[in-house]
Amino acid sequence: MSIRIDHISKSYGxxxxxxxxxxxxxxxxxxxxxxxxxxxxxxxxxxxxxxxxPDQGSASVAGYDIIADFKAIRKQVGYMPGRFSLYQDLTxxxxxxxxxxxxxxxxxxxxxxxxxxxxxxxxxxxxxxxKLSGGMKQKLALSCALIHKPKVLFLxxxxxGVDPVSRKEFWExxxxxxxxGITILVSTPYMDEAALCxxxxxxxxxxxxxxxxxxxxxxxxxxxxxxxxxxxxxxxxEKLNAYAHKHSVFPFGEYIHYTDQRDGFDPLELRAYLKxxxxxxxxxxxxxxxxxxxxxxxxxx
Amino acid sequence: MKEETVIKVEGLTKVFGDxxxxxxxxxxxxxxxxxxxxxxxxxxxxxxxxxxxGISAPSxxxxxxxxxxxxxxxESIKKSIGYMxxxxxxxxxxxxxxxxxxxxxxxxxxxxxxxLKSNLLIEELGLxxxxxxxxxxxxxGWKQKIAFSVSLLHDPKIVFLxxxxxGVDPITRRQFWEMIYKAANNGTTIFVTTHYMDEAEYCDxxxxxxxxxxxxxxxxxxxxxxxxxxxxxDVFLKLART
Numbered sequence: 001m002s003i004r005i006d007h008i009s010k011s012y013g014x015x016x017x018x019x020x021x022x023x024x025x026x027x028x029x030x031x032x033x034x035x036x037x038x039x040x041x042x043x044x045x046x047x048x049x050x051x052x053x054p055d056q057g058s059a060s061v062a063g064y065d066i067i068a069d070f071k072a073i074r075k076q077v078g079y080m081p082g083r084f085s086l087y088q089d090l091t092x093x094x095x096x097x098x099x100x101x102x103x104x105x106x107x108x109x110x111x112x113x114x115x116x117x118x119x120x121x122x123x124x125x126x127x128x129x130x131k132l133s134g135g136m137k138q139k140l141a142l143s144c145a146l147i148h149k150p151k152v153l154f155l156x157x158x159x160x161g162v163d164p165v166s167r168k169e170f171w172e173x174x175x176x177x178x179x180x181g182i183t184i185l186v187s188t189p190y191m192d193e194a195a196l197c198x199x200x201x202x203x204x205x206x207x208x209x210x211x212x213x214x215x216x217x218x219x220x221x222x223x224x225x226x227x228x229x230x231x232x233x234x235x236x237x238e239k240l241n242a243y244a245h246k247h248s249v250f251p252f253g254e255y256i257h258y259t260d261q262r263d264g265f266d267p268l269e270l271r272a273y274l275k276x277x278x279x280x281x282x283x284x285x286x287x288x289x290x291x292x293x294x295x296x297x298x299x300x301x
Numbered sequence: 302m303k304e305e306t307v308i309k310v311e312g313l314t315k316v317f318g319d320x321x322x323x324x325x326x327x328x329x330x331x332x333x334x335x336x337x338x339x340x341x342x343x344x345x346x347x348x349x350x351x352x353x354x355g356i357s358a359p360s361x362x363x364x365x366x367x368x369x370x371x372x373x374x375x376e377s378i379k380k381s382i383g384y385m386x387x388x389x390x391x392x393x394x395x396x397x398x399x400x401x402x403x404x405x406x407x408x409x410x411x412x413x414x415x416x417l418k419s420n421l422l423i424e425e426l427g428l429x430x431x432x433x434x435x436x437x438x439x440x441x442g443w444k445q446k447i448a449f450s451v452s453l454l455h456d457p458k459i460v461f462l463x464x465x466x467x468g469v470d471p472i473t474r475r476q477f478w479e480m481i482y483k484a485a486n487n488g489t490t491i492f493v494t495t496h497y498m499d500e501a502e503y504c505d506x507x508x509x510x511x512x513x514x515x516x517x518x519x520x521x522x523x524x525x526x527x528x529x530x531x532x533x534x535d536v537f538l539k540l541a542r543t
Binding site: 035036037038039133134135157160161162163164165166167168189190191192204233234237250251252253254292295296299300 | 340341342343344387440441442464467468469470471472473475478479482483485486496497498499502503521522532533534537538541
């Protein structure tokens with residue numbers, strides 16, 4: 001077991017940031033913490049990287065206890081915090097050399113591990129970190145988190161605010177790191193990224209909603225979901241919400257995802273209702289649940 | 302029926318030194334339209350938006366926003382538009398009520414009007430219990446919903462939203478979009494940027510910027526058909542990954 005989290009709780013005053021969290025991450029696994037801002041993801045990262053003490057519970061990382069063996073953990077893990085935390089007025093290369101040196105290694109020794117990522121920013125190695133674009137900062141931060149060849153990598157929302165193209169490239173990099181045997185715990189508010197993890201924990205308000213593989217999580221969705229579309233989306237949402245038998249109504253891209261309270265739901269009945277309410281070009285079709293559907297269903301309870 | 306155009310952009314360009322941040326972009330936005338303004342980080346979206354809201358002068362080209370010129374009538378533009386972003390929305394160390402009063406005052410609303418609108422806003426969002434709480438103590442999703450309502454206080458013709466839903470939970474994100482639909486339905490034009498591609502589908506039309514130019518502009522449906530994609534995410538990846 002690479003990361004073992006056992007009934008961890010943490011509160012700040014009256015706010016329960018983490019409420020009895022237990023997660024086990026296997027060696028070499030790419031594990032995702034999926035949840036919105038304020039879910040408690042960062043607090044958990046800080047506890048696992050020995051920067052914060054839990055109120056209750058215990059945890060170990062790479063076989064070391066987060067309290068008794070905190071110094072050992074710091075040598076074994078790489079941590080990329082959510083906020084850019086490199087030295088803005090050191091250059092790209094100086095930052096990397098600095099992190100290599102404090103971990104007692106050199107860039108050359110572990111260059112192999114970061115080559116893929118670092119080559120993309122190497123042309124700018126004499127530029128100050130503060131002057132880099134968002135995407136380049138992210139690559140530099142990842143290089144710095146990897147330069148001491150950690151066994152476990154913690155990435156706190158590495159793709160927040162990053163465009164879809166750079167996000168996709170970033171996840172491809174993570175997959176390659178995973179292939180090298182590194183255990184990765186990564187958090188994200190983007191539900192579509194969840195599908196790229198081996199297993200995920202859905203987390204909201206400090207509580208775990210569910211832990212499983214992305215595939216199993218969508219299969220657990222309890223109800224049939226229907227894509228509903230019409231000529232006027234705003235009117236459609238209004239009318240679906242006013243429908244007596246609705247269970248949930250959520251916009252999903254081109255269509256609205258609709259679920260009904262009843263077991264024997266007949267789409268033709270809904271179509272007749274919408275038609276009567278003045279909607280045109282009505283489209284109703286069975287569709288598959290996504291991780292986001294599951295998240296919202298669980299978060300509603 | 303003649304459709305009123307509220308944003309007219311022609312040949313708009315912004316140059317920083319020898320770098321062309323925005324390169325000769327053209328588009329029109331209609332009244333009441335939800336216009337999605339997409340692009341990769343660094344594609345020039347923010348620079349373009351800054352010119353449209355009157356805080357950065359263009360290098361060349363022309364643009365008219367809410368009937369006013371971006372070179373000579375920037376103060377009038379600022380009075381006719383609302384603005385919110387993920388980074389700047391409300392003051393964390395003022396209460397909800399104080400924020401409303403502050404922004405109402407900035408936009409030149411009368412005392413009576415501020416109190417009227419403030420009550421309406423509090424009721425609509427169900428904020429009775431938190432009116433005297435500091436905004437900084439509220440969850441991000443609430444803040445963003447309040448900020449959007451505040452940006453509408455002075456009945457602007459156009460609201461500019463710069464990644465308004467980043468990091469917001471999926472349920473609140475959808476409630477936010479229902480508010481956007483409602484405002485658009487009432488005739489307010491919405492100009493919005495986002496990195497959530499499902500949100501791009503909620504827009505009436507979407508433009509995609511790549512390296513300073515607009516590479517595509519159409520309804521989500523037409524864009525998907527044109528690029529043979531089943532999602533806007535796929536369209537975006539095809540266009541922006543060069």
